[in-house]
Amino acid sequence: MAEAPLISFEKVWKTYGEGEARVHALAGVDMSIERGDFVAIMGPSGSGKSTSMNIVGCLDAPTKGRYGFLGIDAGRLDRTRRAILRNLHIGFVFQGYNLLPRTTAAENVELPLIYRGMASGERRKLAMQALGEVGLEGREHHTPAELSGGQQQRVAIARAIVTRPTLLVADEPTGNLDTARSHEIMELMTRLNADYGLTIVMVTHEPDIAAYARRTIAFRDGQIASDTLRAEAA
Amino acid sequence: MLLETIRLALRSVRRNVLRSFLTLLGIVIGVAAVIAMLTIGSGTTAKVRSDISALGSNLLTVRSGRPPTPGQPPVRSNRPLEDKDVTALRAHLLGARAISGASQKTVTVVSGTESLSVSVTGSDTGYFDARNLAVIDGRLYSDAEIRSGANVCLVGETVRQQFFGSASPLGSTIRVGRMSCDIIGLLEPKGYTGFGQDQDNVVMMPLTTFQRRIAGNRNIETIYVAADDATPTSELQTRIEDIIRDTRRITADKEDDFNVRDMTQIADAMASATSTMTGMLSAVAGVSLLVGGIGIMNIMLVSVTERTREIGIRLAIGAHEKHILIQFLVEATVLSVLGGLIGIAIGLALAGAASLALSIPFAPSLAVVLMAVGFSALIGMVFGFFPALRGARLDPIEALRHE
Incomplete structure (x- = not known):
């Protein structure tokens, strides 16, 4: 028997609103993602791609159905347990970088470790290491305002991987970047996926960005419209 | 964290x-x-x-007037304390270190072209002991001077500065009200009270002199009694009340027309x-x-x-x-x-x-x-x-x- 998938959706529904105004963001989605995979989630706005990403990232819970993460019924966990799960296993990269302003790169990267209760010396060491992995040695004392968009996104990636997570959830990671910077970021993510076996789930609406992924899942109207493997990976 | x-x-x-x-x-x-x-x-x-403790430790004061009762205005008796009350206390009171009658009035004091409004006190020598006053230059008035009502006085530091600057006031004469008196001593400075009263703006003279030349009567405003170290003030207070009731012939069915106060109680109250x-x-x-x-x-x-x-x-x-x-x-x-x-x-x-x-x-x-x-x-x-x-x-x- 094969190893259980890292992520599994079983008849997952996410419903907003009541009565007439009721909207099904996800309507009975089934999918599974294996450990070490690199998945792009695509689809027009309102298709359910953001909702499914929030559930995958344990930021949200399904209204109905089962969301399994690491074999745990993660959809049934309370807020605090989901927070612990995120801290231990999930790294986030957002479109708008979402770094704390007026806070140095190193401090931003240390942030998830603070919530693990790690001592500051060790925190600093791991943060420097993570910044090194994204190619930002020597920038650790710069604040976001002193860094370019591409560099800010690298800091965000460093913050996401400093905890050595199982899963990296990226929401339009290149949305605010020009083409050259976008491809640099994607190459970095590809490398993390290849070198560490880091599972990546990335939401994007740009096909050339999605092309970096091994598998592309397209959503439409709360359901999976297509699920394709990249030609050479197949 | x-x-x-x-x-x-x-x-x-x-x-x-x-x-x-x-x-x-x-x-x-x-x-x-x-x-x-x-x-x-x-x-x-x-x-x-x-x-208040500088006024003298274990100090009791006797004044005329009914003791104040809560909720009623203090009543001033028209029967002042007299020499015989002091004499009776001196003769019969046990446990007192010092006893002195004293009266006080604010009077204009003049020397040369200068004048000053001063608190003038007439007293016996016991007053100095009871109230911890000390003479730092010159001398205290003698018993003979008290008996004869001599025109002698002691001045406080403020009075000295006003009239004599830093010079010694001893041997000079000042006018206190309508009498003139020779300065025989200088009192130790005591500074201001917590209520802003200058304790050095004073002139002291024998009680008899004060009664004759300043007050114009034989009344005694206050009798000061200092308890000796062995006697609690509360006990002394009872003894004083008994003696004064006797000299003032207050029968058992009448209330006191004088009051005895313990300075430590006043200190506590304040x-x-x-x-x-x-x-x-x-x-x-x-x-x-x-x-x-x-x-x-x-x-x-x-x-x-x-x-x-x-x-x-x-x-x-x-x-x-x-x-x-x-x-x-x-x-x-x-x-x-x-x-x-x-x-x-x-x-x-x-x-x-x-x-x-x-x-x-x-x-x-x-x-x-x-x-x-x-x-x-x-x-x-x-x-x-x-x-x-x-x-x-x-x-x-x-x-x-x-x-």
Whole structure:
């Protein structure tokens, strides 16, 4: 028997609103993602791609159905347990970088470790290491305002991987970047996926960005419209 | 972790220096007012106590008039104390170290072209012992001078400075009211009382001289009795009452028409009046602490709203509700404790200035300071709790979407 998938959706529904105004963001989605995979989630706005990403990232819970993460019924966990799960296993990269302003790169990267209760010396060491992995040695004392968009996104990636997570959830990671910077970021993510076996789930609406992924899942109207493997990976 | 949070809170306070300062103002003013009140209050109490004990230890005073009863105005008897009362006490009272009749009047004293309004006291020699007065130059009047009503007097330091500058007043003559008298001694300076009365603006003379030349009658205003070390003042008080009732022929069915007062009791009463007063003023000042607390609550709500996105990030990467709650609670507490510390500094400075101006002792109390710190921390926690909870309860997805 094969190893259980890292992520599994079983008849997952996410419903907003009541009565007439009721909207099904996800309507009975089934999918599974294996450990070490690199998945792009695509689809027009309102298709359910953001909702499914929030559930995958344990930021949200399904209204109905089962969301399994690491074999745990993660959809049934309370807020605090989901927070612990995120801290231990999930790294986030957002479109708008979402770094704390007026806070140095190193401090931003240390942030998830603070919530693990790690001592500051060790925190600093791991943060420097993570910044090194994204190619930002020597920038650790710069604040976001002193860094370019591409560099800010690298800091965000460093913050996401400093905890050595199982899963990296990226929401339009290149949305605010020009083409050259976008491809640099994607190459970095590809490398993390290849070198560490880091599972990546990335939401994007740009096909050339999605092309970096091994598998592309397209959503439409709360359901999976297509699920394709990249030609050479197949 | 807590240290980390405090550092974070301090940084956030530094980022909005002006805003933080304005927020703190309520706490600063409140704490400063309470600290100043309590410090000045305890200084005044200490001063009152030391003044009254300087009047003489174990001192009792006898005056005419019914003892004051609560709720009724004091009644002045038209029957003053007389020489025979003093004589009777001298003859029969046991346990007294010193006994003296004394009367007092404010009279204009003139020397050359200078004049000064001075408190003039006529007394026996026992008065000096009973009230701890000392002669630092010259001599006290003799028994013979008291008997004959000689025109001699002693002056206080203020009187000397007014008429003689730094020169010795001994042997000079001054006019006290309509009599002239020779200065035979200089009294030791005593400074001001807690009520701002100059204790050195005095002239002392034999009681007989005072009665004849100043008052124009044989009345005695006050009899001072100092208890010896072995006799409790309460016991002496009873003995005095018995003797005076006898000399004044007050029958058992009549009330006293004189009163005996224990200076230590008066000291206690005055001290407690002062502390009640300062307590009330402090309570009023405490209201501004409440206002300050509301200010903190307001600014923390603003801060939580402003930093919604930051809260979203923190929640997304694994902060628990508890962490966010603590972060904002610590920030509110740091803010209000900072206000408390500034308030303590200002309050102590005010109290220090006041104690110089009023010449009372500067009596800062560690307990009061610690209480102020604790109380301002409490205010921060109480008023910071609701905004912090609001931040902690945010939905990470909503918070991340917040612009």
